[in-house]
Amino acid sequence: MIQINNLSKIYNNEVEAIKDISLTIAEGDIYGIIGLSGAGKSTLVRCINLLEKPTGGTIEIDGVDLTGLSEKQLREKRKEISMIFQNFNLLNQKNCLNNVCLPLLIAGMNKKKAEKRALELLEIVGIKDKATAYPSQLSGGQKQRVAIARALATSPRVLLCDEATSALDPTTTAAILQLLKDINQKFNITIIIITHQMSVVESICRRVAILDDGMVAEKGEVSSVFSNPQSAAARRLVFPEGYDDKLITADEDVRFIRVVFDGDIATSKPLVASMAVEVNVVASIVYASTKSIGGKTYGSLLLSVKNDEKTVKKALDYFTRNEVSAKEVFLNV
Amino acid sequence: MIQINNLSKIYNNEVEAIKDISLTIAEGDIYGIIGLSGAGKSTLVRCINLLEKPTGGTIEIDGVDLTGLSEKQLREKRKEISMIFQNFNLLNQKNCLNNVCLPLLIAGMNKKKAEKRALELLEIVGIKDKATAYPSQLSGGQKQRVAIARALATSPRVLLCDEATSALDPTTTAAILQLLKDINQKFNITIIIITHQMSVVESICRRVAILDDGMVAEKGEVSSVFSNPQSAAARRLVFPEGYDDKLITADEDVRFIRVVFDGDIATSKPLVASMAVEVNVVASIVYASTKSIGGKTYGSLLLSVKNDEKTVKKALDYFTRNEVSAKEVFLNV
Amino acid sequence: MFSADKFQEALEIVVSQFPLALWETVYVTLIATLFATVIGLPLGVLLVTGKKDGIRPLPNWFNRFIDLFINVLRSIPFLIVMILVFPLTRVIVGTTVGTVASIVPLVIASFPFIARLVESSLKEVDPNIIEMAQSIGATPFQIVAKVMLPEAFPSLLQNLTIATTTILGYSAMSGIIGGGGLGKIAINYGYYRYKYLIMLLAVIVLVLLVQIFQSIGSFIATKSDKRLK
Amino acid sequence: MFSADKFQEALEIVVSQFPLALWETVYVTLIATLFATVIGLPLGVLLVTGKKDGIRPLPNWFNRFIDLFINVLRSIPFLIVMILVFPLTRVIVGTTVGTVASIVPLVIASFPFIARLVESSLKEVDPNIIEMAQSIGATPFQIVAKVMLPEAFPSLLQNLTIATTTILGYSAMSGIIGGGGLGKIAINYGYYRYKYLIMLLAVIVLVLLVQIFQSIGSFIATKSDKRLK
Amino acid sequence: KKKSITIAIPNDTTNEARALLLLQDLGLITLKEGASITATINDIADNPYGIKFNEVEAAQLPNILQDVDYAVINSNYAISAGINPVEDSLGIEGGSSFYANILAVKAGNENLPEVKALVAALQSKAVADFILATYGGSVVSAVENLTDGYDSSIDYAALEGVTISVACSPTPHAEILAIVKEILAEVGIILDIQEFTDYVVPNNVVEDGTVLANYFQHLPYLDDFNEQNGTHIVSVAAIHVEPLGIYGGKQTSLDAIYDSNK
Numbered sequence A, B: 001m002i003q004i005n006n007l008s009k010i011y012n013n014e015v016e017a018i019k020d021i022s023l024t025i026a027e028g029d030i031y032g033i034i035g036l037s038g039a040g041k042s043t044l045v046r047c048i049n050l051l052e053k054p055t056g057g058t059i060e061i062d063g064v065d066l067t068g069l070s071e072k073q074l075r076e077k078r079k080e081i082s083m084i085f086q087n088f089n090l091l092n093q094k095n096c097l098n099n100v101c102l103p104l105l106i107a108g109m110n111k112k113k114a115e116k117r118a119l120e121l122l123e124i125v126g127i128k129d130k131a132t133a134y135p136s137q138l139s140g141g142q143k144q145r146v147a148i149a150r151a152l153a154t155s156p157r158v159l160l161c162d163e164a165t166s167a168l169d170p171t172t173t174a175a176i177l178q179l180l181k182d183i184n185q186k187f188n189i190t191i192i193i194i195t196h197q198m199s200v201v202e203s204i205c206r207r208v209a210i211l212d213d214g215m216v217a218e219k220g221e222v223s224s225v226f227s228n229p230q231s232a233a234a235r236r237l238v239f240p241e242g243y244d245d246k247l248i249t250a251d252e253d254v255r256f257i258r259v260v261f262d263g264d265i266a267t268s269k270p271l272v273a274s275m276a277v278e279v280n281v282v283a284s285i286v287y288a289s290t291k292s293i294g295g296k297t298y299g300s301l302l303l304s305v306k307n308d309e310k311t312v313k314k315a316l317d318y319f320t321r322n323e324v325s326a327k328e329v330f331l332n333v
Numbered sequence C, D: 001m002f003s004a005d006k007f008q009e010a011l012e013i014v015v016s017q018f019p020l021a022l023w024e025t026v027y028v029t030l031i032a033t034l035f036a037t038v039i040g041l042p043l044g045v046l047l048v049t050g051k052k053d054g055i056r057p058l059p060n061w062f063n064r065f066i067d068l069f070i071n072v073l074r075s076i077p078f079l080i081v082m083i084l085v086f087p088l089t090r091v092i093v094g095t096t097v098g099t100v101a102s103i104v105p106l107v108i109a110s111f112p113f114i115a116r117l118v119e120s121s122l123k124e125v126d127p128n129i130i131e132m133a134q135s136i137g138a139t140p141f142q143i144v145a146k147v148m149l150p151e152a153f154p155s156l157l158q159n160l161t162i163a164t165t166t167i168l169g170y171s172a173m174s175g176i177i178g179g180g181g182l183g184k185i186a187i188n189y190g191y192y193r194y195k196y197l198i199m200l201l202a203v204i205v206l207v208l209l210v211q212i213f214q215s216i217g218s219f220i221a222t223k224s225d226k227r228l229k
Numbered sequence E: 001k002k003k004s005i006t007i008a009i010p011n012d013t014t015n016e017a018r019a020l021l022l023l024q025d026l027g028l029i030t031l032k033e034g035a036s037i038t039a040t041i042n043d044i045a046d047n048p049y050g051i052k053f054n055e056v057e058a059a060q061l062p063n064i065l066q067d068v069d070y071a072v073i074n075s076n077y078a079i080s081a082g083i084n085p086v087e088d089s090l091g092i093e094g095g096s097s098f099y100a101n102i103l104a105v106k107a108g109n110e111n112l113p114e115v116k117a118l119v120a121a122l123q124s125k126a127v128a129d130f131i132l133a134t135y136g137g138s139v140v141s142a143v144e145n146l147t148d149g150y151d152s153s154i155d156y157a158a159l160e161g162v163t164i165s166v167a168c169s170p171t172p173h174a175e176i177l178a179i180v181k182e183i184l185a186e187v188g189i190i191l192d193i194q195e196f197t198d199y200v201v202p203n204n205v206v207e208d209g210t211v212l213a214n215y216f217q218h219l220p221y222l223d224d225f226n227e228q229n230g231t232h233i234v235s236v237a238a239i240h241v242e243p244l245g246i247y248g249g250k251q252t253s254l255d256a257i258y259d260s261n262k
């Protein structure tokens, strides 16, 4: 369990990057951190493994306060915490294989075993053929995958991902996310993901915190935060321009329902259409981001229906009957 | 107009990054280049301004073959071509303002004017307050925005963007894209955008080329490529795992229709639902990525309907009647 | 170890000779460093930019020539440089002896060294950043002036500090051709006359001087480095 | 300029003395560089890692002490270093005269220089990469050995090459205490005996030697630099 | 196998030759026919005792004395280092004025009044007394007719305020010139003493006119220098002799050499 208490960080006595943040991240959780550019996300995770010395507050991992540890204890602790950096931070003078080997060698594994494991990981992230290439010979996405492989190499207990898939195409992103999900399930490791791709949060995070100007604007279950964002910051992220004050005020005659698919429903089920036919609720899609993987649908829809208590209830009931989670969303502040 | 003829690039006599690529990019176009990580996208654009010397082929800009220019002529040409680099490439020893000033000073503008213009641009990308900060004091997204401001500073004729919004949150991304669209319209500049965010392509590109393993797998109007991807590579990108061989083969009893919203249709119009009610076609959403901006919907839906000539026709007719572009998509190769 | 009258003698020399010697050392070192930098910096730049994969490739024979030229000067012992440059010194300074004349061989002996240090610093500039500069149509000269030198500035300064103290060390030897300075005092008294107390005092002042140069150099280098947060 | 019998004489000396002198120069230079590196490298590492914001901060007085120590040695003219280290030379080599004995002052005079060059190289390592190493729990020693040194390798090599040729230059002066080598021949014949032809020949061989060292160093540095494509 | 004997000798032209000639006089080696003031160890014809030579800079010989069996050292360096040439040497050059240190000027300047004034002061009794008192026999005055410091044939009034520059070695030359400076100061002549630590530059600066005279070398060296460099410098007066002596380092007498071949 990671317990962050009243954390704050002020750079050069003037830039207050994060302010009094408290968060609890359960063991084995996949926790998303989102926020606008410059909101303090990177600073926050960099404080978690104490790469950035917080100006105030404490970070407890499994009950141990990191800020109180000796250098040596901190090092041991850090071996259990891997980090994928926003700018990769690969060693320029070492090839991919040796970059991935590094944390293994640091942890004391012998060279041969380390190389074997590194190769496995490179294979998993799909760049085994680049094992002997140097960072300067890699494409952006390839570099990022080396960084991912390196972070996973030591089978850490905690994984901090700072925009770990930002340089990847959707296909590779999906594969990496699946990989993270798998290792999260198999080894019960805690994953903290910074991202600005809402789809990433929706597809793999259980809980999410929304940072705004260095403070936590909102936090909670992804499904509830995303379906019913309370803060302006959250709404801005969850409905990037999908949420629009003009729209809302202009349309006082509609109400919104957010539907989240988590793979429990088959692609082939024509939900919106059937609802119209079956219960006579004609819903319009305000915002949609879904995809189907292996015949299951993931993602979310934001529907608007007539502003009428009965209609909303009918729609919600319909979704509940079909075992799809749906909630009314109140977009007006 | 940019005319790329039979371009190829082989690194170190062994890595064939791009192979015999020919493309025509019209003046004033916004051209998307997409492809999996390592497909050769960065190499391709780096060849366009000859940062990478192509192994073979020519690049003509407005009828002038760049590969045949003298050093000096090339420099003059390059002043009209700006590039936003995948890894920003900011000067570490200069603050944001001076980083943005650089191309202006290089182009011969006087210091004072350059600073004024740089400040304007920093304001446009939303980081005027960071003008005196150094790159090491910026967040990832802030760095990217400085790089964008720098590229726009000289009002180039051609803008090459290598994942220019990858480190940005959706809100900032949307703002930057809007900015690009505006300058494209106002100054008729040609923009080439590499991205792995399909939403970026959908929201701003007119034409798109899909690279696969160094070759052009498919190219054309965004709407047609996205609604009816012909190549396996294109399908993989357009329907990231939404396209799934198993799905297709398992469901031989469905056919697919791709609906593209380009803002012409109001959010409030309940298309899928209405179709069910009005023409009795119950469509299921296989893949959706839409958003509504200012009451208009943008994005695309992939619907599946019953495998039946009449149903498909009814659906297509319905969309046509509602002035929404829709096409049948054949996902099987 | 040192008797009272040795102290007396040393004190006299300190009072009578040190102030001038200190001043001579400082100005010889600084002027020599200045000129050596004026020659060595462009040469070091050429060494980097003229390479086959540099920003302004020069003919191969030219690169080899510069390389050889620098190595020739670097391989000639300083004593011999001093003698060999007499004609040049005479042309420039009008005489071959004295403190001012000693600047010429110092410059000749140290600019190749500075050129190498500059080369080493400039090689560290991120090639991606240079590429960026090329992409905005900067001329090789602009790339050097507006990108490479500013980016390498902290490292250049660090290396110039190293060079300054090395030149200060060399300047001590210029006593041979009548140059003055603390080094000369240290050598004349310590090396030729075994008056170790005076030598020690001269060395202490030299150390202080180096310490000052080094501190200023490191301070500015660190302050000016914007990569550290 | 050079008459026939001068050629004759020069030829004789070349044949009789150059092979040994060349060998002496090479081994004195290489051994001195080796030892100076063995001392200077760790010292240079300490200079970087021990800083307040380094990876293993050391007490401030200790940093100042090392800094002073290096500056002291760097400020003392080589001639004086030679004398001052006599007692040390005697302890290590058993004598203070001869080629082997000349290695000791060379090492003493050059390790501080190498320490500074190492410092300069290591400062160029991207702080983000060092941070990455800290994040995986590497000890300061591991960070140095597995991250900083490998990342700075090309630059270190480049600077060590500079140091080697500087040491080679210094070694010429070791003729003063009976050291051998080409530098001694150049000085003895050229400087003391005006046999400029012999001096010239000795210098040519020295140049070739520097050229070889420099080429090997630069070649490996460039080859090993994986940042260039 | 017995250890061979090492002798350290100066590495500069004349001192090295003088040292070898001294060793020849002591019967330790034989030089090649015709070996003169430019002899080097390459000119040794016969080395019956298998002596090894270390060529070291003259000034460093006292420092390294304890590391070699013997060293041949110039008296001025020996004195500075606290070695007494008269008492400590195991063998010393004769007082031959052959090696007398001279005042030299560029040919054609011999009769300038400045030069004459300088010569008169250097050959004064005051200087001779200073040499005797200060160096106690290890530096010997080579002047036969001592003057009172002034030359009656020149017009000192015309020289008032004139600066005379002399290039010299630090010891004993500069110290001796300090006395001369006082003498000349009496009549208003300023002596500019320029110290050099090497043996080439002082001749060059006289040749090119930078300084008027120099005082650091002996005649054989000057002759050789003129011949090798095509310069035209002439001696105007012999002032003092610094005999070269051989001193024991690890050894206390020369017997160790003679014994080594038994």
Ligand SMILES: Nc1ncnc2c1ncn2[C@@H]1O[C@H](COP(=O)(O)OP(=O)(O)OP(=O)(O)O)[C@@H](O)[C@H]1O
Residues within 6 Å of the ligand: A130, A136, A137, A138, A139, A140, A141, A142, A167, A169, B011, B012, B015, B016, B017, B035, B036, B037, B038, B039, B040, B041, B042, B043, B044, B086, D229
């Ligand atoms: N300097 C180089 N030397 C050798 N191979 C290289 C070099 N640069 C790129 N490559 C290889 O060329 C291929 C294409 O690289 P490129 O950077 O163009 O990919 P990309 O499409 O931009 O990928 P990404 O989306 O990951 O940035 C990759 O396989 C890469 O490893």
Ligand SMILES: Nc1ncnc2c1ncn2[C@@H]1O[C@H](COP(=O)(O)OP(=O)(O)OP(=O)(O)O)[C@@H](O)[C@H]1O
Residues within 6 Å of the ligand: A011, A012, A015, A016, A017, A035, A036, A037, A038, A039, A040, A041, A042, A043, A044, A086, B130, B136, B137, B138, B139, B140, B141, B142, B167, B169, C229
């Ligand atoms: N070393 C530093 N010195 C001063 N200010 C800094 C420093 N590092 C970060 N900041 C500032 O702190 C704020 C938060 O930065 P941080 O990197 O945490 O943002 P972020 O949420 O990760 O943004 P992004 O999504 O753009 O990466 C920014 O305004 C940034 O400019």
Ligand SMILES: [Mg+2]
Residues within 6 Å of the ligand: A041, A042, A043, A086, A162, B139, B140, B141
């Ligand atoms: Mg960040």
Ligand SMILES: [Mg+2]
Residues within 6 Å of the ligand: A139, A140, A141, B041, B042, B043, B086, B162
């Ligand atoms: Mg790329």
